[in-house]
Amino acid sequence: MNRELTCIVCPMGCRLTVELDGKEVVSVSGNTCKRGEVYAKSECTNPVRVITTTVRTKNGKILPVKTDKPVPKELMADCMKVINGLCPDCNGEFSMGKIICENILDTGANIVVAGK
Numbered sequence: 565m566n567r568e569l570t571c572i573v574c575p576m577g578c579r580l581t582v583e584l585d586g587k588e589v590v591s592v593s594g595n596t597c598k599r600g601e602v603y604a605k606s607e608c609t610n611p612v613r614v615i616t617t618t619v620r621t622k623n624g625k626i627l628p629v630k631t632d633k634p635v636p637k638e639l640m641a642d643c644m645k646v647i648n649g650l651c652p653d654c655n656g657e658f659s660m661g662k663i664i665c666e667n668i669l670d671t672g673a674n675i676v677v678a679g680k
Contacts, residue, residue, distance in 0.1 A: 569607055571600040580604045611637040616678065619650045619664070627658060628679040635671045643668050647675060 565585075571578040576596060582604045583590040592604040606612070612634035618626050629650075635643055652664045658677045665675035 567608060569604055571595060571603050573597075573599045573603045582608050584608060613637050613640060615640060615643055615647070615675075617644065617647055619647060619652065621658075622651055622653050627652065627664075627677060629664060629675050630678040631668070631671075631673040632661075632663075632676045633673045635668070635673045639669055639671060643671070650675070 565583075567582045567584060569580040569582060571580055574597070578595050578600050580592060580594045580600060580603075582592050587609060589605045589608055592601045595601050595604065614631050614634050616628070616630040618628050621627050629647065631643070646665065646668055650665055652658070658664075658680065660677055660679065662677045663674045664677060667673070668675055
């Protein structure tokens with residue numbers, strides 16, 4: 565079975581063809597660099613995403629947040645349920661990178677402030 569992807573690692577946007585045997589990657593073609601091959605293999609065997617969203621603080625301010633590392637794509641909806649339940653106290657100033665939720669769903673990823 566073949567799977568067609570567009571590489572998102574760099575601006576070239578190579579059209580990739582991944583040959584699969586079940587869930588095992590047999591070959592990757594169409595990439596112009598090694599990063600495209602690594603991306604294609606990862607996307608077909610263990611897709612991950614960085615979550616970027618907002619939370620409302622206790623005083624009503626909207627705070628941009630993100631995961632500090634990618635989480636498994638299959639856990640994105642569950643992570644969003646946890647994130648949507650967050651309501652950090654805004655008594656202090658939130659600085660970029662401040663952790664507001666550690667190790668979300670045991671993924672090893674933290675939810676951090678992404679802006680002001």
